[in-house]
Amino acid sequence: MxxxxxxxxxxxxxxxxxxxxxxxxxxxxxxxxxxxxxxxxxxxxxxxxxxxxxxxxxxxxxxxxxxxxxxxxxxxxxxxxxxxxxxxxxxxxxxxxxxxxxxxxxxxxxxxxxxxxxxxxxxxxxxxxxxxxxxxxxxxxxxxxxxxxxxxxxxxxxxxxxxxxxxxxxxxxxxxxxxxVGCPPALTASAGADALSHGIEAFTAIRRPVSAELATERVFVGKNTLTDTYALMAVRQIAGALVRAWTDPTDMAAREAMMLGATAGGFALGTAGTAVAHAIQYPVGALTHTPHGVGVGVLLPYVMEFNRPARVPELAAVALAMGASPDAAEEDLADEAIDRVAALLAAVGIPATLADLGLPADRLRWTAEQALGAARLVANNPRPVDADSLERIVRAAHSGDRASLRQASGPSAPDLTTKEAAR
Ligand SMILES: NC(=O)c1ccc[n+]([C@@H]2O[C@H](COP(=O)([O-])OP(=O)(O)OC[C@H]3O[C@@H](n4cnc5c(N)ncnc54)[C@H](O)[C@@H]3O)[C@@H](O)[C@H]2O)c1
Ligand SMILES: [Fe+2]
CATH class of the missing domain: 3.40.50.1970 (Rossmann fold)
Structure with missing residues (x-):
């Protein structure tokens, strides 16, 4: 490629x-x-x-x-x-x-x-x-x-x-x-979860077919070589510093690393774009009045699990940026990336499920349908999604059942074809 x-x-x-x-x-x-x-x-x-x-x-x-x-x-x-x-x-x-x-x-x-x-x-x-x-x-x-x-x-x-x-x-x-330095721990956690999700969603975003129009017709062009550098920088910095900044708000080395990670995440998302975790957060935020970063943080491990079949090498790179051993097999590293992200977010008090955020059980289909309306974000996801697959992610994230996404995800899905990407 x-x-x-x-x-x-x-x-x-x-x-x-x-x-x-x-x-x-x-x-x-x-x-x-x-x-x-x-x-x-x-x-x-x-x-x-x-x-x-x-x-x-x-x-x-x-x-x-x-x-x-x-x-x-x-x-x-x-x-x-x-x-x-x-x-x-x-x-x-x-x-x-x-x-x-x-x-x-x-x-x-x-x-x-x-x-x-x-x-x-x-x-x-x-x-x-x-x-x-x-x-x-x-x-x-x-x-x-x-x-x-x-x-x-x-x-x-x-x-x-x-x-x-x-x-x-x-x-x-x-x-x-x-x-x-004045950010209280809960704000450090929600903002940090947002920045981490920018890095990971940009790094695992769709790869669009290369054309002369791509950079002029779109604000968000999908995964690419230049934003990848910033995306991994964001992941590396945040993984190394979030817990320290959350534990000790005056730890300046941790604050520096967090801000570097957040700005790097901005470079990544600003050109590559984010995807389904952000699409689902919008209706979740509207219903539960919870901060943007908390919502994307809850959703991120579930969305990574759903996207895993299409992004094993990328998730393995995320695991390495988070400190995993390079000796492990790529498939194992991909799993480890999801586990490490879930553990990091749990360590700073981000809830594990959408139920914890107060999302009512009878609004899960509605949440999925609203997320589908964020067409730009949905189209940026590495695996194509529709209302049913979004509902599957929302249901899993509501009950805390990440394994159900693993079973449902099936074999590797390719990147979008030129025709699909042009939607
Ligand atoms: N433009 C983008 O690229 C982009 C990307 C992601 C999210 N967003 C949007 O940004 C908003 C969230 O921004 P945010 O998470 O930075 O929070 P925020 O700006 O909404 O602020 C949240 C609260 O934190 C307080 N706060 C801010 N800095 C503080 C500090 N140093 N010490 C103590 N309190 C402080 C604020 O006063 C406020 O009460 C959402 O609207 C979200 O949708 C924008
Ligand atoms: Fe965000």
Whole structure:
């Protein structure tokens, strides 16, 4: 099989303890009127005041929107853009978890192109470049600081919606692990589970037939050589550091590794895309009101088990990145990858089943049908799925019966043919 490599990324990524102090000069190089988007929690901290001071010290006029709600209700994007319009910002700075970064990215679209977020839902609907965004994550999870997506909650839709376009990739990402020290263990676990799932879903995603149109027609092109490097980097870093960061929030070496893993996971997901664990999490999150990272974390071992027949060498590579012995046979390593992921997530308190998350037993078919509606994610899965196979995964994840997926999965399934992939 010939190699394909596609990678889209910010113009610059500045990573390291203390690097947030470069924010003033990095932003002043892009504009002189900054809209700063954060949430009430971070907006009340001394760290936030220090960052605003750095911007002002660099000659940047600052307008603050410090009301971002988790999972970004779509009305907030409209409100923030309207409030900011008078200040005529020429650069948007997002500071906080994935929610704050996603709001900043979506607001930059509205400030540049007008309209409302629903004008841009889906892939490749942003008509051109947007005003520069500087992103400072305070969680090690979503990778949003480097991805082309903004995820929003729209009360008109059951599942979350996304604006996906290469134009949404922040211009500059400033990744300072010190900003994650305040994350309590549960947030460290859910964000870390999200980042791990980005690495594994991107690494095991569909391989699309190579064509000259692939990189221009799609935001998410599937598994490829360049994102593979970042995907495995994410797995390696997170496997080595998640339990330490969860146990001791002040362990800076662990915080550094987690943030490196999360940003690497963002590179992987931002070009390769994620798959069925993410598709199923959307309706699960809508019904149970549990965090995104917890939902994908619960689902990940089950989805890996379902996809195993199509991805034995990849799962073996995941096991090796997690520290397994290279002497084991490939089939055994594939099993070990799933066991290691399940054990790692259990060690940081991610529940084992969807029942534990409160998903009602009479909504399993509905969950599968809703997941099927996340067509982009479903199409990115290495094994084709329909409502019945999704229901099988949901049922297994609800009852904790991973073995049932092993029995049901049958022989190796090939990658999609050109015709199937064109769906
Ligand atoms: N754009 C993308 O590529 C992408 C990828 C995956 C997920 N997402 C989205 O990102 C959102 C989740 O982001 P998240 O997991 O980073 O959480 P979040 O931004 O939703 O924040 C969750 C809570 O954690 C708090 N928090 C954040 N940083 C903290 C810190 N350092 N110390 C203490 N508390 C802190 C926040 O104030 C908030 O109360 C979801 O909406 C998800 O769908 C986006
Ligand atoms: Fe995610």
């Amino acid at each position: 010939s190699m394909l490599g596609v990678l889209r990324a910010p113009r610059q990524v500045v990573f390291g303890v203390g690097q947030r102090r470069a924010l003033g000069s990095l932003t002043a190089a892009l504009g002189s009127r900054a809209l700063v988007c954060t949430d009430a929690r971070f907006g009340a901290t001394e760290e936030f005041a220090e960052l605003v001071g750095l911007l002002e010290g660099a000659g940047v006029r600052v307008t603050v929107f410090a009301e971002v709600l988790a999972d970004v209700p779509v009305h907030q994007v409209i409100e923030c853009a309207a409030l900011a319009a008078d200040a005529e910002p020429d650069v948007v700075v997002g500071m906080g978890g994935g929610s704050c970064l996603d709001l900043a990215k979506a607001v930059a679209v509205l400030l540049t192109h007008g309209g409302v977020p629903s004008d841009y839902y889906g892939e490749c609907r942003v008509p051109g470049p947007v005003m520069p965004v500087v992103a400072l994550p305070t969680t090690a999870g979503t990778g949003s600081e480097v991805t082309p997506v903004a995820v929003l909650t729209d009360p008109e839709r059951v599942s979350k919606v996304g604006i996906s376009s290469p134009h949404l990739i922040p211009h500059t990402a400033v990744c300072d692990p010190e900003l994650t």
